[in-house]
Amino acid sequence: MSNKPIIVLVRPQLGENIGKAARAMLNFGLTEMRIVAPRDGWPNPSAGPAAAGADTVLDEAKIYETTAEAVADCEHVYATTVRKRGVTKPVVGPDDAARLMHSQNGRHAVLFGREASGLATEDVALARHILTVPINPEFGSLNLAQAVILTAYEWSRIGRELEQSDLVQPTAEEDTLPPAPxxxxxxxxxxxxxxxxxxxxxxxxxxxxxxxxxxxxxxxxxxxxxxxxxxxxxxxxxxxxxxxxxxx
Amino acid sequence: MSNKPIIVLVRPQLGENIGKAARAMLNFGLTEMRIVAPRDGWPNPSAGPAAAGADTVLDEAKIYETTAEAVADCEHVYATTVRKRGVTKPVVGPDDAARLMHSQNGRHAVLFGREASGLATEDVALARHILTVPINPEFGSLNLAQAVILTAYEWSRIGRELEQSDLVQPTAEEDTLPPAPxxxxxxxxxxxxxxxxxxxxxxxxxxxxxxxxxxxxxxxxxxxxxxxxxxxxxxxxxxxxxxxxxxx
Known part of the structure; x- marks a missing residue:
């Protein structure tokens, strides 16, 4: 499978959650993590134990000061939010996003906001798609690692689905260029x-x-x-x- | 959506994980939890805080001494395992399992084993299907709440997919404006x-x-x-x- 999305944690608070996100990623084969301005600096001693063996993901994680720098080389940027805000961008679920990742050339980056407050408006503004996990409207309580694992799971699931469909997916996008970085x-x-x-x-x-x-x-x-x-x-x-x- | 599966935690060790499983369930609308012989008894004071508000799931959880009793009234039993064992039962992923839940009448119960060792052979023997999340073969490290959330997520996703397959396809763009004339x-x-x-x-x-x-x-x-x-x-x-x- 190709076109692995980059998981970008924006201003995460707890090292433990960074470690759990790494574990969630590697469970489904994702390896590239970027971290924007981690609250407690980097490396964070709490991350390793929570990664439960996914240390390579943490060791290779790259640190950035701003979200814009973290996605500067990415052609496709998704902002995960719990609810739709007053933004006029297409909203996709993890499954739709995974289909886009597998069918469109270029680097795909998924932004995840800090635990307490999610992404800031200016982070969302960088993205072309809003990624929203459709959860129980009466109980929306998805934590960071859970949002990451659902994204990673769908990337893996849809990838297998496409591989198994035997089709070499001859989409119209095939000979068009990817979006500019x-x-x-x-x-x-x-x-x-x-x-x-x-x-x-x-x-x-x-x-x-x-x-x-x-x-x-x-x-x-x-x-x-x-x-x-x-x-x-x-x-x-x-x-x-x-x-x-x-x-x- | 109908035919919610019952989540059965078999001999779970940590109250915290029971709480996290409840939270994962309720995020996708699942409400019925059964617990077989929890190691530290029940109720468990660590479960509530980890449930992050999904207390109703814990309050209504039923406790059983054996797995057989816990699924006695269930028509369809799935045993989650990380890897296929030498069992001759059909193996399904969370998506296939969700399709079965939505299409077959009767109560569906999904068994999740204890954190350290998974389900015992005699628990697996109760099930008609093996439910295996297809994870990275080089890094299989899915914890209890993650396995539960993927099961719950797929139940919810497939349910919506089936509901919408009758309606005119509402795209991800549905609430953005159409292109200008x-x-x-x-x-x-x-x-x-x-x-x-x-x-x-x-x-x-x-x-x-x-x-x-x-x-x-x-x-x-x-x-x-x-x-x-x-x-x-x-x-x-x-x-x-x-x-x-x-x-x-």
Whole structure:
């Protein structure tokens, strides 16, 4: 099986939970963990015992200061949330997400928020999909390692299902390029915001943050590939120029 | 959804694990727990805190001395084991088991063994099916609550799948807006092209048509909805303005 998703723990609090997440991952063959700003630093002595043998996952985990840095090289980013928020992004279950991971080229990263509070709004804003485990509406109490294990389990299950279906999945996506890595998308967003600022687009100040988020959502949705992002950078550069002298 | 399976914990050791199993169950709507000869008696003071609110499951749990008594009234019994043993019973995964639960009348009970050693041979002998979670053959380390949550998750997932298979397929996108009508998209494209023309973007003339086509492809791909198209029209209008006087 290929295209293993990267599990990104954002600002986790307890080392024990990081260890349990590693164990949950390795049970279904996932090996790449990234950790954003772990509360108690890294390495964390409580993680190892809870990993119950999945030490290789912890040993190879990479640490980042921000979520944006952690997913900069990832083409597909999923934000796990317990409930849908007022975001206009497609919501998928762990099974749908697993199908996307197996059918779309590029690196897939799944963001998991801190134990107490989940993902911050700006973390969710980085993602193109919301991943929500459909749980009992009267008792939603999924912990970090449980959310990770369901994601890992579905990745493994759907992978086997696809392998067994004998089809070499000839999807329409086959010869299209994957979405550009996140840092290229960030470059595009920064370019446009840089041009809009002087035009007063983000005025009044009180609305600026919401306006930036809306813009980010609109530009994240397409999943533009490298060439498309390059085209749009060219469009912005052109728009920033003075009008051309026609006699030129 | 109907035909909830009964979760039977056979000779569990730690109260904490009983509580975690209850929490895992209730997350996916399962409520009936039976416990065979819990090592530390019952009730167990460590179970409640670990249940994280799923106390009703614990309060209503029934205690039995033997596994045979615990499943005496059940028509379908599954024995969870990590690996297939030398038994000649059909082996199912959590998804297959869930399909059986939803399609076959009668009470379904799933047996989970003690933490350290799993089910005894005589417990397995009671079951008609072996339930095995297909895990990483090089790292099989599924704990009790994880095995329970995967069983409960699949019961819930397959139930929804069956319910929805009759209805018109509600996609993951269901509560996002549909793409804007074509004329709104055309308006956006024309607006951008109108701004790019004077900048020399479509120069040289020989390349103009291909350039327009590329631009159209990039802007058509996202399937932006009405609100998103309106946002982008606003962006273009802003970009076309002179820079704002900051003192303004």
């Amino acid at each position: 996140q840092d290229e998308l960030e470059g595009l967003i920064a370019h446009l915001e840089g041009m809009l600022g002087p035009k007063g687009y983000f005025y009044p100040e009180a609305r600026a943050e919401a306006t930036r988020r809306t813009l980010r959502t609109v530009l994240t949705k397409p999943g533009w590939n490298h060439l498309e992002v390059r085209t749009l950078r060219g469009v912005l550069t052109s728009l920033g120029r003075p009008d051309k002298d026609v006699s030129d | 074509q004329d709104e998209l055309e308006g956006l494209i024309a607006h951008l092209e109108g701004m790019l023309g004077p900048k020399g973007y479509f120069y040289p003339e020989a390349r103009a048509e291909a350039t327009r086509r590329t631009l159209r492809t990039v802007l058509t791909k996202p399937g932006w909805n009405h609100l998103e198209v309106r946002t982008l029209r606003g962006v273009l209008t802003s970009l076309g303005r002179p820079d704002k006087d900051v003192s303004d």
